[in-house]
Amino acid sequence: MKMDCIVCGKQVFYTWTSIAGINIQRCRSCGVGITTPVPSAEELLEDNSERYIAAEREKIYLPRIRYFQARYHTYIKEIKKFKKAGALLDIGCNLGIFLLSAQKEGFTVTGVELNKSCAEYGRKRYGLNIHSDYLTKIDFPDETFDVITLYDVLEHVPDIKGMLADIRRKLKNDGLLVIQSPNIDSVLARLTKAKWSWLTPPDHLYHFNPSGLASLLISAGFRIEKSRTWEPAEDFCNNITAAYLPRNIAGRAIQKLLRISRICFIVVLFLQRIWWQRQQGGLIQIYAIKDGRHD
Numbered sequence: 001m002k003m004d005c006i007v008c009g010k011q012v013f014y015t016w017t018s019i020a021g022i023n024i025q026r027c028r029s030c031g032v033g034i035t036t037p038v039p040s041a042e043e044l045l046e047d048n049s050e051r052y053i054a055a056e057r058e059k060i061y062l063p064r065i066r067y068f069q070a071r072y073h074t075y076i077k078e079i080k081k082f083k084k085a086g087a088l089l090d091i092g093c094n095l096g097i098f099l100l101s102a103q104k105e106g107f108t109v110t111g112v113e114l115n116k117s118c119a120e121y122g123r124k125r126y127g128l129n130i131h132s133d134y135l136t137k138i139d140f141p142d143e144t145f146d147v148i149t150l151y152d153v154l155e156h157v158p159d160i161k162g163m164l165a166d167i168r169r170k171l172k173n174d175g176l177l178v179i180q181s182p183n184i185d186s187v188l189a190r191l192t193k194a195k196w197s198w199l200t201p202p203d204h205l206y207h208f209n210p211s212g213l214a215s216l217l218i219s220a221g222f223r224i225e226k227s228r229t230w231e232p233a234e235d236f237c238n239n240i241t242a243a244y245l246p247r248n249i250a251g252r253a254i255q256k257l258l259r260i261s262r263i264c265f266i267v268v269l270f271l272q273r274i275w276w277q278r279q280q281g282g283l284i285q286i287y288a289i290k291d292g293r294h295d
């Protein structure tokens with residue numbers, strides 16, 4: 001099958017891994033991964049409406065609300081290095097917990113969330129301004145936002161270039177774009193491949209590496225200010241043990257032992273600083289500024 005790489009435009013791919021009839025094809029030139037066959041927009045929306053339902057999301061976030069608030073505090077601390085306050089739009093805002101944190105820390109917040117149940121949850125429970133539609137269909141005037149964030153969202157978007165162009169229009173000049181996305185060049189992805197928990201086909205359509213994501217943003221008219229990689233040590237340990245331990249009583253016993261003793265956690269906590277330095281953490285976080293010279 002002939003397809004153009006979304007990052008570099010070349011057409012030479014190899015199969016990196018396969019899972020349940022879905023192949024992850026990787027560009028030989030820039031390393032970006034593409035889920036094939038590409039699911040239709042209808043399939044994606046149906047998958048989204050089942051996967052991200054508010055009642056299920058609530059079970060993930062609410063029991064660990066302090067953990068997520070602490071995590072989002074670090075996200076906002078990073079944002080404040082570039083923008084101290086202003087209008088912030090979070091795309092794919094889920095239940096709105098990040099928006100709530102950003103609001104408490106001085107931003108005027110707006111959310112976009114395709115999943116209707118999640119959007120409604122954030123509106124009702126937290127009184128947030130959350131739109132439930134595709135970004136292109138929402139009537140935000142040009143140059144509305146100081147900051148636009150996409151945490152774990154871009155990998156779900158079929159028309160990435162169209163979306164980045166739209167984001168750029170809606171950002172003020174010198175506005176900040178923050179993107180977080182799983183890193184296919186990470187130590188975790190290399191060790192787990194088909195069992196990588198952030199692969200999740202067909203939900204994730206694209207699988208970036210730091211250099212590929214940066215060049216995509218540069219060609220969309222952004223200037224890269226900062227690019228780092230990281231991952232929660234706990235997520236790393238959970239993924240590794242699920243991938244390598246047998247699914248039987250012995251496997252579960254070892255997993256429990258590792259969790260209680262925190263051995264895996266402590267080892268990873270120590271080692272991950274080394275691979276983060278090499279841009280091999282599980283998640284890429286990139287901070288880019290709308291580049292006026294692009295016009």
Ligand SMILES: [Zn+2]
Nearest residue numbers: 005008027030
């Ligand atoms: Zn490429």
